[in-house]
Amino acid sequence: MPALLDVRHLWKSFGGVHAVRDCSFDVEAGRITGLIGPNGAGKSTAIDLISGFLKPDAGVIRFAGLDVGGRPAHRVARLGLVRTFQSPRVWAGLTVMENMLLAAPEGGREEVWRAVCTPARLRESEDADRVQARAILGEFGLLPLKNDPAGNLSGGQKRLLEIARIFQARPRMVLMDEPLTGVNPVLGGRIGEGIKTLVAAGMTVLMVEHNLPFVEQVCGTVIVMALGRPIAHGPLAALRSDPAVVDAYLGQVPARV
Amino acid sequence: MHGFFVALGFGLVTAAILAFSAVAFSLQYGVSNHPNFAHGELLTVGAYAAYVSQSLTTNLLVGGLAAAAAGGLVAWGMNRGIVEPFVRARARSLVIFIATIGVAIIIQNVLLAVFTGTNVVYVLPQAVPHRVGPFLWTSRDELIMAAAAGTMALLHLLLRYTKFGKALRAVADSRDLARVSGIDASRVIQLTWGLAGLIAGLGGFVLAGRVGSFAPSFGFNFLLVTFAAAIVGGIGKPYGAMAGALLVGVAMETSAFYVAADYKLPIAFALLIATLLVRPEGLFTTRPRVGGGAA
Amino acid sequence: MINYLVSIATQGVIFAIFVLGLNVRWGWEGDLDIAYYAFIAIGAYIDAVLTLPPAGLRPPTEYILGLRWPFVAGALGAMLAGGLLSLVVGAIALRKLRGDYFAITTLATALIMQAVISNDARIFAGYNGLYGLSQPFNSVLRLDPHVYPVFYLAFCLAVLIAVYLFLERLFWSPFGRALRSVREDETAAAAFGRNVFALKLKGYVIGGVIAGLGGALFVHFLGAFNVSAWSPVETLLLYAAIFVGGTGNNRGVILGIFLVLIFFQEVTRFLPEIPGHPDFGPAVREILIGILILAVLRWRPQGILPEPRAQDRDPASAAGYAAGSAVAGTRAGG
Numbered sequence: 070m071p072a073l074l075d076v077r078h079l080w081k082s083f084g085g086v087h088a089v090r091d092c093s094f095d096v097e098a099g100r101i102t103g104l105i106g107p108n109g110a111g112k113s114t115a116i117d118l119i120s121g122f123l124k125p126d127a128g129v130i131r132f133a134g135l136d137v138g139g140r141p142a143h144r145v146a147r148l149g150l151v152r153t154f155q156s157p158r159v160w161a162g163l164t165v166m167e168n169m170l171l172a173a174p175e176g177g178r179e180e181v182w183r184a185v186c187t188p189a190r191l192r193e194s195e196d197a198d199r200v201q202a203r204a205i206l207g208e209f210g211l212l213p214l215k216n217d218p219a220g221n222l223s224g225g226q227k228r229l230l231e232i233a234r235i236f237q238a239r240p241r242m243v244l245m246d247e248p249l250t251g252v253n254p255v256l257g258g259r260i261g262e263g264i265k266t267l268v269a270a271g272m273t274v275l276m277v278e279h280n281l282p283f284v285e286q287v288c289g290t291v292i293v294m295a296l297g298r299p300i301a302h303g304p305l306a307a308l309r310s311d312p313a314v315v316d317a318y319l320g321q322v323p324a325r326v
Numbered sequence: 327m328h329g330f331f332v333a334l335g336f337g338l339v340t341a342a343i344l345a346f347s348a349v350a351f352s353l354q355y356g357v358s359n360h361p362n363f364a365h366g367e368l369l370t371v372g373a374y375a376a377y378v379s380q381s382l383t384t385n386l387l388v389g390g391l392a393a394a395a396a397g398g399l400v401a402w403g404m405n406r407g408i409v410e411p412f413v414r415a416r417a418r419s420l421v422i423f424i425a426t427i428g429v430a431i432i433i434q435n436v437l438l439a440v441f442t443g444t445n446v447v448y449v450l451p452q453a454v455p456h457r458v459g460p461f462l463w464t465s466r467d468e469l470i471m472a473a474a475a476g477t478m479a480l481l482h483l484l485l486r487y488t489k490f491g492k493a494l495r496a497v498a499d500s501r502d503l504a505r506v507s508g509i510d511a512s513r514v515i516q517l518t519w520g521l522a523g524l525i526a527g528l529g530g531f532v533l534a535g536r537v538g539s540f541a542p543s544f545g546f547n548f549l550l551v552t553f554a555a556a557i558v559g560g561i562g563k564p565y566g567a568m569a570g571a572l573l574v575g576v577a578m579e580t581s582a583f584y585v586a587a588d589y590k591l592p593i594a595f596a597l598l599i600a601t602l603l604v605r606p607e608g609l610f611t612t613r614p615r616v617g618g619g620a621a
Numbered sequence: 622m623i624n625y626l627v628s629i630a631t632q633g634v635i636f637a638i639f640v641l642g643l644n645v646r647w648g649w650e651g652d653l654d655i656a657y658y659a660f661i662a663i664g665a666y667i668d669a670v671l672t673l674p675p676a677g678l679r680p681p682t683e684y685i686l687g688l689r690w691p692f693v694a695g696a697l698g699a700m701l702a703g704g705l706l707s708l709v710v711g712a713i714a715l716r717k718l719r720g721d722y723f724a725i726t727t728l729a730t731a732l733i734m735q736a737v738i739s740n741d742a743r744i745f746a747g748y749n750g751l752y753g754l755s756q757p758f759n760s761v762l763r764l765d766p767h768v769y770p771v772f773y774l775a776f777c778l779a780v781l782i783a784v785y786l787f788l789e790r791l792f793w794s795p796f797g798r799a800l801r802s803v804r805e806d807e808t809a810a811a812a813f814g815r816n817v818f819a820l821k822l823k824g825y826v827i828g829g830v831i832a833g834l835g836g837a838l839f840v841h842f843l844g845a846f847n848v849s850a851w852s853p854v855e856t857l858l859l860y861a862a863i864f865v866g867g868t869g870n871n872r873g874v875i876l877g878i879f880l881v882l883i884f885f886q887e888v889t890r891f892l893p894e895i896p897g898h899p900d901f902g903p904a905v906r907e908i909l910i911g912i913l914i915l916a917v918l919r920w921r922p923q924g925i926l927p928e929p930r931a932q933d934r935d936p937a938s939a940a941g942y943a944a945g946s947a948v949a950g951t952r953a954g955g
């Protein structure tokens with residue numbers, strides 16, 4: 070099966086420090102792949118580079134066969150590659166429903182002239198989105214909150230909203246940067262379930278996460294990064310005994326399974 | 327060519343005056359991290375204080391001290407009375423910036439109500455220009471440059487060799503790190519505002535002496551030029567501000583040699599805009615800003 | 622007395638138009654534009670030089686154009702000028718500048734323009750300014766000098782209503798929502814496919830077009846226009862109106878401008894006249910505006926009328942909604 074995301078020889082440095090060095094890996098479609106590694110390994114930088122928030126110094130990033138390296142973030146998103154951030158980023162001053170409606174930039178719907186000249190048609194096309202949004206919010210238990218400002222939600226609810234929003238957008242691939250940050254550990258299972266439903270719906274997930282038990286539960290396979298490049302690739306259980314991995318973590322990998 | 331050097335000479339004087347204002351601004355911004363839109367008012371207050379003291383005694387030293395004291399006091403009050411409460415209320419940085427605009431309007435208009443809008447005259451003695459090498463300066467100009475050099479030297483000593491100076495640099499570098507090292511960051515910030523106000527007040531004093539007459543909007547008109555020098559030099563860096571003042575001051579005056587003098591200010595503003603767009607960290611910083619984090 | 626009221630009301634209506642345009646930039650977009658008055662001024666100037674007779678007929682004033690066009694053409698020209706200037710300034714300043722630097726850049730740009738216009742007297746008559754503007758539509762209507770101001774008030778009111786309806790429609794549209802998402806969180810907006818710069822620029826230009834239109838109405842109301850109108854202080858009054866009335870809320874800002882204008886009109890009326898201090902009254906007025914801004918920002922930054930919230934009305938029956946929440950209820954929480 071051809072890789073959906075293909076990264077080749079990626080380099081990025083900041084002020085002389087190499088955050089990502091000669092990094093190459095690929096991600097298969099239809100799976101949840103974890104991206105783990107000790108602090109400073111370059112994981113978040115890699116996500117920033119792939120999603121277009123940083124420009125690579127060198128290297129190629131291919132998504133669904135298209136060369137996306139160096140393209141601005143909004144272009145990458147429109148190609149079907151969406152991401153979340155270390156802290157849940159919802160549009161706090163807008164309602165939960167508005168957050169959902171903003172999930173997918175429908176071609177041409179946001180033009181000024183359309184707002185002025187064809188408001189009725191806009192409302193019609195939005196109605197379909199609203200129906201879908203209500204269904205998704207219902208699945209995630211957020212429907213009663215649909216008219217509340219997203220800023221009023223708890224950390225865990227915001228994460229769920231992020232996932233619901235992704236569901237609404239139906240991208241091909243999602244990059245998640247530490248989805249458990251800012252979430253009450255009790256909700257971890259909920260979030261994990263949410264991410265699994267994304268894949269069940271046909272999306273691909275690449276997830277940076279530090280919480281290894283969570284990674285084990287959710288990810289079919291992981292890529293281990295250290296010092297700016299991948300050092301191992303495979304199911305986490307198998308990698309626990311890999312000397313290179315243990316070495317990189319300097320004992321950070323918990324002994325028990 | 328000769329005219330060029332005369333213009334260059336003027337540029338050095340302008341740079342000297344600008345240095346007071348820009349360095350003061352950079353000191354305050356370095357520790358507070360939001361620009362004080364009422365900074366120009368510190369110069370105005372200093373100028374009016376010198377004017378008032380002139381009616382009591384023509385002693386220049388007293389005038390300068392009065393200006394510095396007034397500037398320092400008002401700056402300290404601005405921080406304690408307005409900025410700090412907003413910071414404690416967790417206001418957005420932009421909101422604090424707008425608040426300083428409000429303060430600027432209030433101070434300017436208080437001065438307007440008290441002193442009226444007509445220019446007050448502030449004349450210093452000995453304004454005869456004489457030749458110094460290729461430059462044409464009055465003893466007033468020379469005094470201004472000497473005062474600027476002296477103040478910068480004192481500031482340098484303060485920053486490098488005193489406990490307060492080191493604490494100031496620590497807080498400017500990283501407030502959290504400074505706190506963790508046991509420094510009382512709020513106290514340092516309060517004192518820094520006072521220091522910045524002192525220097526700015528002095529700047530108002532020398533600027534008033536240079537132009538000879540002024541009105542309440544005097545400092546405010548100088549504000550953007552100050553921004554230009556501070557930003558060109560690297561915002562928040564006092565030493566950079568000195569370099570920035572030199573560059574902007576000289577650019578303004580020498581450009582007047584080629585273009586009409588009315589375009590001096592627009593030239594400074596154009597420099598400001600260009601720097602913000604092309605190299606916002608300033609022309610004189612060596613390290614480019616580190617973006618994103620490695621994880 | 623009536624004349625005075627009509628005059629105040631007209632000024633209020635025109636300022637309300639200004640404030641609606643500024644609200645797009647500050648309320649919807651979150652951009653602090655201290656130089657908004659520059660766009661009002663360019664609209665005023667362009668309308669003036671389009672509707673005035675040629676400069677050659679009135680020496681020693683000099684200005685460009687002088688086409689003696691009717692008011693409507695002048696107003697359209699003003700809107701175009703406001704839009705074009707916004708395009709230029711926005712293209713420069715909106716790219717990557719954070720809030721306060723953006724504000725400073727807009728101010729610097731406006732001051733450069735002011736310097737150029739004042740110093741080159743051939744463009745808009747320099748420091749003397751332009752005067753002798755015609756009364757819109759009056760060559761056709763031929764109204765009595767007592768009646769005309771009432772007509773003009775009604776006309777401006779009609780324009781205000783049109784602008785208000787336009788902006789309301791825009792606010793609730795996908796464009797308005799996208800713009801507000803940029804204000805809330807640019808990074809997330811980009812991560813979901815929004816071209817942040819393009820959206821901001823569009824909002825900025827819309828604000829500029831409205832400012833230009835307001836400027837055209839204003840210059841015919843005043844009959845003259847001068848460089849001192851470029852003062853940033855005038856913009857402060859508009860911001861005070863937005864803060865007091867309600868950032869982002871169209872109705873709120875209109876309420877705000879009338880409150881602020883009336884408040885300041887009334888208060889300054891009761892101030893004592895101090896001999897030798899002719900600026901005392903205006904100075905106190907400005908001090909009060911400053912204090913008002915500080916107070917509102919500190920204790921009620923969202924203003925009197927908060928930004929209206931979009932309510933999703935579910936056409937499905939209430940029963941359906943209840944059933945949905947029953948299911949969600951077992952999984953809700955967190």
